[in-house]
Amino acid sequence: MIDKQVLINLMRKRKDRNLQAIQRYAPHLMDLVNRKGKVSCGIYIGDNGQIDLMMEGQRVYNMDPRLVAQMQFENFKKQRENLFVIPSVSSGRGHIDDIYKEKVVELFGQKPDPEKLKKAVEEELKEGQKLGALLSVGLGFGYHLELLTKAYDIRYLLVVEKDPEVFKTSLYTADWEMILRHYSENARVFLLFVGDDPAELSKHMVYVLGNALNTPMLYFTPIFIHLFGPFYEQVGRHFSERINELVMGWGFVQDELWSLEYTLENIKKELPLYQAKKKVPSDSTAFVIGAGPSLEYALDFIKKNQERAVIFSCGSSIGTLYEEGIKPDFHVEIERTKFTYDALLQSASRDYLKELTVIFNNPMYPQVSELFKESLMFVKPNDTGGSLFPPEYPPVGYSNPTVVNAGLSLALHMGFKRVYLFGVDMGYKDPRKHHAKGNVALKEGSEFYKESEAQEHELEGNFGGKVYTNSMLLWARSMIQDLLKLYKDAEVFNTSDGAKIEGTIPARIDELSLSKFKKSEAIKLIKQDFSRKYAREDYIRRRLEDFMEDMQEFEALVERLFSANLQARGELVDALNFLYGWLYSQSKTGILFKILRGGFMQVEHLYLFLSHQEGKHHEECQSIIKSYLLEALERTKALIEPFLVSKTLT
Numbered sequence: 119m120i121d122k123q124v125l126i127n128l129m130r131k132r133k134d135r136n137l138q139a140i141q142r143y144a145p146h147l148m149d150l151v152n153r154k155g156k157v158s159c160g161i162y163i164g165d166n167g168q169i170d171l172m173m174e175g176q177r178v179y180n181m182d183p184r185l186v187a188q189m190q191f192e193n194f195k196k197q198r199e200n201l202f203v204i205p206s207v208s209s210g211r212g213h214i215d216d217i218y219k220e221k222v223v224e225l226f227g228q229k230p231d232p233e234k235l236k237k238a239v240e241e242e243l244k245e246g247q248k249l250g251a252l253l254s255v256g257l258g259f260g261y262h263l264e265l266l267t268k269a270y271d272i273r274y275l276l277v278v279e280k281d282p283e284v285f286k287t288s289l290y291t292a293d294w295e296m297i298l299r300h301y302s303e304n305a306r307v308f309l310l311f312v313g314d315d316p317a318e319l320s321k322h323m324v325y326v327l328g329n330a331l332n333t334p335m336l337y338f339t340p341i342f343i344h345l346f347g348p349f350y351e352q353v354g355r356h357f358s359e360r361i362n363e364l365v366m367g368w369g370f371v372q373d374e375l376w377s378l379e380y381t382l383e384n385i386k387k388e389l390p391l392y393q394a395k396k397k398v399p400s401d402s403t404a405f406v407i408g409a410g411p412s413l414e415y416a417l418d419f420i421k422k423n424q425e426r427a428v429i430f431s432c433g434s435s436i437g438t439l440y441e442e443g444i445k446p447d448f449h450v451e452i453e454r455t456k457f458t459y460d461a462l463l464q465s466a467s468r469d470y471l472k473e474l475t476v477i478f479n480n481p482m483y484p485q486v487s488e489l490f491k492e493s494l495m496f497v498k499p500n501d502t503g504g505s506l507f508p509p510e511y512p513p514v515g516y517s518n519p520t521v522v523n524a525g526l527s528l529a530l531h532m533g534f535k536r537v538y539l540f541g542v543d544m545g546y547k548d549p550r551k552h553h554a555k556g557n558v559a560l561k562e563g564s565e566f567y568k569e570s571e572a573q574e575h576e577l578e579g580n581f582g583g584k585v586y587t588n589s590m591l592l593w594a595r596s597m598i599q600d601l602l603k604l605y606k607d608a609e610v611f612n613t614s615d616g617a618k619i620e621g622t623i624p625a626r627i628d629e630l631s632l633s634k635f636k637k638s639e640a641i642k643l644i645k646q647d648f649s650r651k652y653a654r655e656d657y658i659r660r661r662l663e664d665f666m667e668d669m670q671e672f673e674a675l676v677e678r679l680f681s682a683n684l685q686a687r688g689e690l691v692d693a694l695n696f697l698y699g700w701l702y703s704q705s706k707t708g709i710l711f712k713i714l715r716g717g718f719m720q721v722e723h724l725y726l727f728l729s730h731q732e733g734k735h736h737e738e739c740q741s742i743i744k745s746y747l748l749e750a751l752e753r754t755k756a757l758i759e760p761f762l763v764s765k766t767l768t
Contacts, residue, residue, distance in 0.1 A: 120167040121167075122163055122165070122167065125163060125167055125169070126163070129161070129290040129291065130290070132289070132290055132291070132293075133289045133290050135295050136289045136292070136293075136294040136295060137151070137289065138295075139294050139295035139298050139299065140294065140298065142298075143298035143299055143301075143302045144298050144302070144308070147285075147310070150282045150285050150286070150310070150312060151282075151285075151286060151289075153282045154282075155281040155282040155283035155284075155286075156281055156283075156314060157173060157174060157280065157281035157283050157284065157314075158172075158173070158174055158175065158283070159171070159172065159173055159281070159283035159284055159286070159287045160172040160287065161287060161290060161291070162177055168182060169183065169259075169291070170183060171183065171258055171259055171284075171287060173284070178258065178345070179258075179259075183258065183259045183261060183291075184261050186261075187259075187261035187262040187265060187344075188261075188265065190262060190342070190343075190344060191262060191265045191266070191269075194243075194340070194342050195242050195243050196242050198340050198341060198342065199340075199341040199343065200236070200338060200339065200340055200341065201253065201336070201338075201339040201340075201341060201358070201361065202232055202235065202236075202337065202338060203333075203336060203337050203361060203362070203364065203365055203723070204230055204232055204727070205230050205337065205365075205720065205723040205724040205727050206219075206365070206720065206724075207219055207220070207223055207229055207230065207724070208220055208223075211372070213370065213371075213372035214370075214371055214372050214717070214746070214749060214750065214753070215370040215371055215372055215717045215720060215721070218721055218742060218743075218745070218746040219720065219721055219724055221742050222721065222724050222725055222728065222739060222742055223724070223728070225735050225738050225739065225742070226728045226729075226731075226732055226734075226735060228728070228731075228732075230724070230727045230728060230731065231731060234731045234732075235338065235727060235730060235731045238730055238731055238733070243269075243270065243340070245269055245270075246269075246270065246271060247270050247271065248270070248271045248273070248687075248688045248691070249270050249271065249272045249273065249340065250273050250274065250334075250335030250336060250337065250338065250339070250691070250726070251272070251273060251274040251275075251276060251335050251336045251339045252266060252270070252272045252274070252275055252276070252339065252340050252341075252342060253276045253277075253278070253339055253340070253341045253342070254266070254275070254276065254277045254278070254341075254342045254344055255278055255341060255342065255343045255344060255345065255350050255353070255354065256277075256278065256279060256343070256344035256345025256346075256350055257277050257278075257279040257284055257285060257288055257310070257344070257345075258284070258288070258344055258345055259287070259288055259291040259292060260288040260291060260292025260293075260294070260297075261291065261292060262342060262344050263275070263277070263292060263297055264292065264293050264296065264297065266342065267296070267297055267300050267301075272306070273305070273306055273307065273335050273695065274306070274307045274308075274309065274331060274335055274336070275301060275306075275307070275308050275309070276309050276311070276323075276327075277308075277309070277310045277311065278311050278319065278323070278350070278353055279310065279311070279312050280312070280313065280314050280319075280349050280350075281312065281314060282312055284312075285310065285312060305695055305696065305699055307331065309326065311323050311326075314349075316349060316352035316353045316355075316356050317352075317356050319353055319356075320353055320356035320357040320359075320360055321356075321360065321600060323357055324357070324360045324361065324363050324364060327364060328363065328364045329500075332694070332695050332698040332699075332719065332722075333364050333365075333719060333723075334719050334722040334723035334726050335691075335695070335726075336364070337723050337726050337727050337730075338726075338727075338730060341354075360596065362589060362593075363593055363596070365723075368715070368716035368717075368719050368720055369715075369716030369717075370716055370717050370720070371713060371714060371716065371717030371718075371750045371753075372717075373454065373716070374501075374502040374712060374713040374714075374716065374717075375502075375713070375750075375753055375754065375757060376454050376455065376481060377454055377480075377481035377498075377501055377502045377503040377504075378481075378502045378503050378713070378754065378757055378758070379757050380454055380480075380481045380482060380483060380484055380503065381480045381481050381501075381502075381503025381504070381506060382503070382506075382757070382761050383484040384480060384482065384484055384487070384495060385506070385652075385653055385658060386653075386764075387484070387487065387493075388650045388653040388654075389487060389493050389494065389495045389650075390493075390494050390495065390645075390648030390649060390650050391480075391494075391495050391496070391497070391507065391511050391648060391649060391650070391652050392477075392494065392495065392496035392497070392511065392514065392528075392647060392648055393510065393511060393647050393648065393649055394511075394512050394514075394531055394647065395647055396532075396533075396643050396644075396646060396647040397532065397533030397643070398428075398532055398533045398534060398640040398643055398644065399635065399636065399639060399640060399643075400533075400535055401535075401633065401635045402428065402533070402534055402535070402536070402635050402637075402640040403426060403427040403428070403534065403536045403537075403538070403632060403633070403635060404427055404428050404429075404430060404529040404532075404534040404536070404537045404538070405420060405423075405427040405428070405429045405430065405537075405538050405540060406430050406432065406522065406525045406526050406529055406537055406538070406539050406540070406542065407420070407429065407430065407431045407432060407435045407439070407446065407525075407540045407541055408432050408433075408435055408520075408521075408522040408525075408539070408540065408541040408542040408543065408614070409432070409433060409434045409435040409437075409438065409541055409553050409554055409557050409559075410541040410542060410543025410544070410545075410546070410553065410554065410614055410616050411541075411543060411546060411547075411548075411551050411552065411553060411554050411615075411616075412540075412541055412543050412554075412613075412614045412615040412616055413435060413438055413540055413541025413554035413614075414438075414554045414555055415615075415627065416540040416541065416613055416627055417438070417442050417444070419627050419630065420444060420540060421442065421443075421444060423632050424444065425634075425637060426632040426633070426634055426635075426637070427538065427632065427637070428447050428448070428529075428534070428637060428640050428641060428644070429444075429446040429447045429448070430446060430447070430448050430449075430450055430525040430528065430529055431446035431448075431449045431450065431525075432449075432450045432520075432521040432522045432524070432525040433450070433451060433452075433453075433520070433521030433522070434461060434465060434521075434553065434557050434558055434559060434566075435541055435554070435557070436449055436462065436465050436466055437464075437465035437466060437556040437557050437558055438541075438554045438555060438556035438557060439556075440465060440466035440467070440470055440556065441555070441556040442556075445470075445473060445474060446474065447475070447637075447641055448474075448475050448476070448477050448494075448528075448644075449474050449475070449476045449477070449490070450476075450477050450478070450521055450524050450525040450528065451476060451477075451478040451482060451486065451521060451524075452478060452479050452482075452498070452517065452518065452520075452521050452524045453482075453483070453521075454479075454481040454482060454483060455483060456483050456485075457483075458482070458483055458486055459483050459485050459486050459489070460565070461558050461566055462486065462489055463489075464558050464561070464564060464566065465556075465557075465558050468489065471489045471490055472489070472490065472491055473491055474490050474491060474492075475490065475491060475492040475493075475494065475645075476489075476490040476492070476493050476494070477494045477495070477496065477528060478493070478494075478495060478496075479495065479496055479497070479498035479501070479504075479514075479517065479524065480495055480496070480497055480498055480501065480503045480504050480507070481498060481501060481502075481503045481504075482495070494645070494648045495648070496513075496514045496517070496528065497511050497512065497513040497514065498513060498514070498517065498518075499513035499514070499515050499517065499518075500513075500712065501513075501712065502709060502712040502713050505661070505707065505708060505709045505712055506658050506661050506662070506709075507652055507657075507658070508652055508655065508657045511649075511652055514527050514528060514531055515527065515601070516597050516598070516600060516601035516604075518597065519590060519593055519594050519597065520590070520591070520594040522539075522542050522594065522598075523594055523597050523598060523601075526539070526542075526598060526601065526610070527601055530601065530604075530605045530608055532644055532647070534608065535607065535608050535609065536608070536609050536611075537608060537609070537610045537611070538610075538611045538613060538625070538630070539610065539611065539612045539613060539614055539619075539622065540613055540614065541554055541614060542598075542612065542614045542616065542619070543585070543614045543615070543616025543617065544577075544585075544587060544591045544592075544594060544595040544598075544614075544616050544617040544619065545575075545577055545585040545586055545587030545591055545595075545616050545617040546571055546585065546586055546587070546616070547579075547583070547584075547585055547586070547615075547616075549570045549571045549572070549573055549586055550569065550570045552568065552570070552571040571586070571588055572588045572589075573586040573588075574586075574587065574588050574589055574592075575587050575588070575589070575592050577592075577595075577617040577618065578617070578618045579615070579616070579617065579618060580612050580614055580615060580616055580617060580618045580619070580622075580624050581615055581624060581626070585616050585617045587617060591617075595617055595619055598619055598621070598622075599619060599620045599621050602619075602620075602621030602622065603621065609623060610622045610623065611623045611624075611625035611630070612624055612625065613625050613626065613627050613630070659762070661707060661709070662758055662761065662762055663762065664706045664707045665706075665707050665709045665710065665758065666755070666758060666762070667706060668705040668706050668707055668709065668710045669710060669751050669754060669755060671705075672697075672700065672701070672705070672710055672751065673748065673751050675697065675700060676697065676744060676747050676748060679693045679696065679697065680693070680740055680741075680744040683737050683740070684736060684737065684740050685736055685737050686736055687726075687729050687730075687733075687736050689736070690725075690736050690739065690740055691726070693740075694722050694743070697718075697747075698718065698719075701714060701715065701718075710754075713750070713754055714747065714750060717746070717750065718747070721742075721743055721746055722743070725739045725742075725743065
């Protein structure tokens with residue numbers, strides 16, 4: 119039995135060593151050390167030297183915490199929860215991404231099968247086994263992190279905890295010196311997510327994982343459940359609901375090539391670009407109009423109140439407004455393919471469109487601007503083409519994945535404090551009636567026609583009841599909810615008889631009352647906030663020249679890394695992770711990261727999933743991935759070179 123005071127002294131010395139280790143290996147964690155938490159935490163020390171974690175006056179382990187960690191670890195090796203993200207195989211568009219993913223599938227002779235992968239990972243984890251990622255639910259005293267770190271070669275160790283006081287308590291117990299030193303070496307990563315709001319914490323986790331890490335490493339993630347309780351269960355639920363956002367946001371190389379090409383074409387036209395410097399008068403009102411089925415019962419109200427709001431129509435809602443003779447002040451679009459151009463021509467007459475002003479993001483299909491009287495442009499975030507512009511033209515955040523997201527984000531960015539949503543259903547009560555009348559998606563015989571929508575999720579209705587939705591609209595709704603948390607001083611009224619959107623105020627149309635304001639002044643200020651100055655400076659040309667240097671350096675790196683035959687999964691994974699790290703942090707411009715990131719991760723994800731499913735074909739996959747990356751570079755160079763010799767980019 120150890121003397122209590124001796125034990126206290128030993129723990130204090132451990133804390134001192136841990137603080138020194140934090141300063142050396144992870145100084146950003148000092149923020150947690152200095153932050154005051156909300157949960158009362160401490161260490162119980164019994165007369166026999168037994169210790170326990172105290173939270174809110176209650177003992178957490180109720181037995182030797184090292185023994186608890188060891189028992190959990192032994193069970194984890196044999197039976198555990200696993201997180202799977204299933205890769206997509208093909209979009210069916212036949213582009214460069216599809217071609218190479220189909221080559222991988224053909225090589226393995228089968229498509230991703232979650233059941234086969236589950237069987238492959240049900241075996242006991244072997245000592246020293248490589249794991250792309252491991253998620254620990256709960257930190258506690260941290261003894262289990264020592265066991266996991268010593269037992270496996272973990273690339274990303276992710277830990278979730280609810281209060282900084284728990285972390286501060288673990289400084290007396292865990293060997294943070296060993297843990298942090300280990301994850302500072304060989305491109306490993308340790309991430310500690312701390313927060314008391316499960317929804318916000320999960321959102322932050324998805325954002326960090328999706329933007330900073332090589333997320334295919336998460337395709338198979340063992341979950342170590344260390345602590346139990348409602349908080350940890352809620353984090354798990356929210357995280358699992360949002361995990362697919364990682365994959366949905368990846369995109370494709372082909373999409374980024376279009377973005378680059380179309381952005382350069384739009385720059386040549388010197389389309390005015392949004393500066394986000396001016397705000398509309400504080401009494402201004404905006405209508406943001408989506409294409410949901412409930413738009414139909416709002417049409418009379420919109421007609422009668424056209425002069426009492428600046429009207430932003432979004433995407434295919436233009437078809438409904440055209441049939442009703444309603445002319446929006448600004449029409450918003452975001453898609454980069456010819457799809458948008460074709461849909462507009464099937465939605466409304468050319469004469470009608472020629473009377474309107476359109477606002478779209480920089481990668482818009484160039485011919486769309488020719489359909490409208492006036493075309494204005496804004497920078498799309500996390501976009502290849504958007505990376506070309508000077509920093510004084512900020513991207514409009516939360517403007518994806520649907521046009522409604524862009525319309526609402528623009529209105530709030532422009533300073534509207536009172537916004538009314540119409541047809542922003544984010545779902546449908548009848549999957550066969552998924553859009554308002556007049557929409558191209560309801561026109562039989564059209565290439566845009568869709569008989570019914572998927573019922574992938576069920577949500578609470580804005581005015582009660584249940585609403586069905588698909589994964590894309592669920593993501594869009596989530597982005598609106600995140601956006602509204604940034605504009606708490608704005609009132610956003612949701613008149614739609616669709617899904618409930620947190621942060622909006624449910625408002626029935628027959629209860630609305632609008633005030634007059636100087637609408638012409640608001641529109642004038644909005645248009646004045648778009649400038650052509652960016653196209654007349656040398657900034658974009660210099661960016662393209664630096665970008666060409668990045669591509670040359672990356673091409674040499676790919677050739678060098680893949681000069682030897684990498685015959686084991688671990689060797690190829692290390693090479694791919696190194697390439698991803700270079701793209702993320704070593705390139706001069708960061709543009710190549712945006713071009714390659716989505717497609718790179720899709721092909722890598724597919725390989726990792728299938729190779730883990732079957733355990734072979736590593737050498738052949740190396741050749742496929744190498745060819746994919748080199749072809750993507752050649753296509754990118756072919757797009758840029760004509761613009762570099764052009765005199766239009768001064």
